[in-house]
Amino acid sequence: MPVSTAAARRERRQLRQAAGIPSPFGMFLKGFLKHPVMVGALVPSSQTLVNKMLSRCDWANTKVFVEYGPGVGTYCRTILDNLPADATYIAIDTNPDFIRYLRHEIVDPRFSAVLGSAADVIQIVADHGHEKADYVLSGLPFSTLPAGVGDAIGQATADVLRSGGAFLVYQYSPKCRDFIEPYIPRIDHAMEWWNVPPAQLYWAWKE
Template sequence: MFTNYFFLIEGFKNLSTVGTITRTSKSITKRIINTINFEEAKIIVELGAGDGAITKYLLQRMRLDSQLVVFEVNPSFCAALKKIKDHRLMIINDSAENMACHLNAGSVKKVDTIISTLPFILFPPAKRDTILRQSADLLADSGSFFQLNYAAAVRDLYKVYFHRVQTAFIIWNMPPAYLFVCDNNIY
């Protein structure tokens, strides 16, 4: 219960970067987790990790030799994430706009999975485009980009950057949400 209250407070204080006042539901988390091929996913990136609702599940399923790199701008959420003790977790307190710089500095050229809960609809277009362009460029050919969103109308936005975009509506979230699964494979 404390974590829900903590998220609610941070959501109200920083709505333009958090994008919601509720944590990601277990329904959405399970949908994402069950879609990832953890045998193949060596490098996973999470954009807007919040207080770790999805992060913890990813770490439970990841291989021991995999790495999870999370980008979170909110210092309070970063402090909560640092309580997760796992050598595979790297927390970067910076905007996802700078992810290519951070990943390249760590010799990461391609990632297998990107999970984003960033509120792109609230971002200035230049910031949104920079993050999506970098995501598409960093994604391995067999990788997937997952985006949680509260409006279906943004589906065409993802089609600009990814070859294929699939949409799932998840009613068991507050508020109900759309999960966009994007990839660069041409079928």
């Protein structure tokens, strides 16, 4: 069943309520209270931020889309609505509660929720039968990641992207640029104020 139809969403909400599983907001807040440093935000991204961040994707030519830190899947529906039918969407998160939640909520043959670290993206993409990704989207809290992890992720992302692909990053702190620019120097930047808190957006284009 496609993830995006209103009937599918209603059915999943009813199943979720019957199983005692929290709403996306409740689940996100629970995740923040349990792992504040790794989650790094109190509420999910706004739909305005989601649309702006994804607005530069060339969907018709996207075969592999990777997301780091999907949380409760705030971007998933919009990505799946745009992704070609034969594409692959790999969402990687270190939080087992979020991965379990995503596997329950998002039923789509293109989608795979992986419990793991973004630093291992090359192996994870290879495990799905691909060598390169067209886009990597990141909501990671770069500035609070353990020492060395941000740079490892920046390097691995540059290696996994095909040329012409892009690293799409939204963050509340501009510090995240330090983990992108050394590996992918061509960067476009914008702000989105309609988000709590306002977000920095970066599109880093692999040459």
